[in-house]
Amino acid sequence: MTLLLLSNSTAPGRGYLEHALEEIHSVAGEAREILFVPFALADHASYTAQVAAALAPSGFSVTGLHEADDAPGAIAAAELIFVGGGNTFRLVDALHRHGLIDPIRSAVAAGIPYLGSSAGTNVACPSLRTTNDMPIVQPPTFDTLGLVPFQINPHYLDPDPSSRHQGETRELRILQYLEENPGPVLGLREGTWLRRDGNRLHLGGTPAGGRLFSRGSSPQEIPVGTDLSTMLSSS
Secondary structure (H helix, E strand, O other), rough: EEEEEEOOOOOOOOOEEEHHHHHHHHHHOOOOOOEEOOOOOOOOOHHHHHHHHHHHHHHEEEEHHHOOOOOOHHHHHHOOOEEOOOOHHHHHEEEEHOOOOHHHHHHHHOOOOOOEEEEHHHHHEEOOOOOOOOOOOOOOOOOOOOOOOOEOOOOOOEEEEEEEEOOOOHHHHHHHHHOOOOOOEEOOOEEHHHHHHOOEEEEEEOOOOOOEEEEOOOEEOOOOEOOOOHHHOOO
C-alpha cells in the first residue's frame, strides 16, 4: 500500500501542490495518468481542470472520476488515485452514494498509489470525525476508507495564546474527540504530509511537523522525518 496524505494542497507563497511535487513524483513512480476524485467541491469540472493545469508541467495527465461511465472500473484501472480537498462531509456522502468506498479500498490494497489532500486525507482514516468542516450534507455514515488505522486532523493549528477568540481551540476539539473515541489523532500542520510504503510510515514536509494526541497522555510533538510505523498497528 502506497499513500501520500497531504495536510493541504497549497502552501503559503507556493502554487497548487507545488510544495509536494517532488514527493508526488516519488509516490507515482512511473505512473503519469492520475484519476482525480473531485467530489469534495461542487464544480467537478473546474476542480479537475485546476488539478490538471497544476500537474501538466510535471508530466502528469489528469482525468476526473465524474467523467467516467463506469466509476468502479475506472478506479480499478487507475495508475494513481488522487482525492482532492474541500468539504469532507460532501466528499464522504458522494463516495457512499456512488458506491466507491470498496472499489477505492480494493484498488489501493492492490497497489495503486493513493494521494489525498485535506478532505482526501481525512477519508483515508477510519472515520471523518476529525475533519474541520461543517456538515453541509448528511452522509449515510461517517465511516471512510480506513487506509490507515488512526485519525488525522489536517490543517492543524496550534493554540494562539494572544487570540481573543473564545471558542474551542483545535487542541481542545481533538481532546473532546478523545473523550468519546479511543484515538490516536495526528494533527498535521500546514505543509506536512504522511507517507506510507507498505508497513512503513513517516512524517514529511516542512519543518512545522505534527502533533500526536492520545487518550490519557499529553500531546506529543512529532518532528518531520519521524518514523511512525508503529501507528499502523493502532486500534
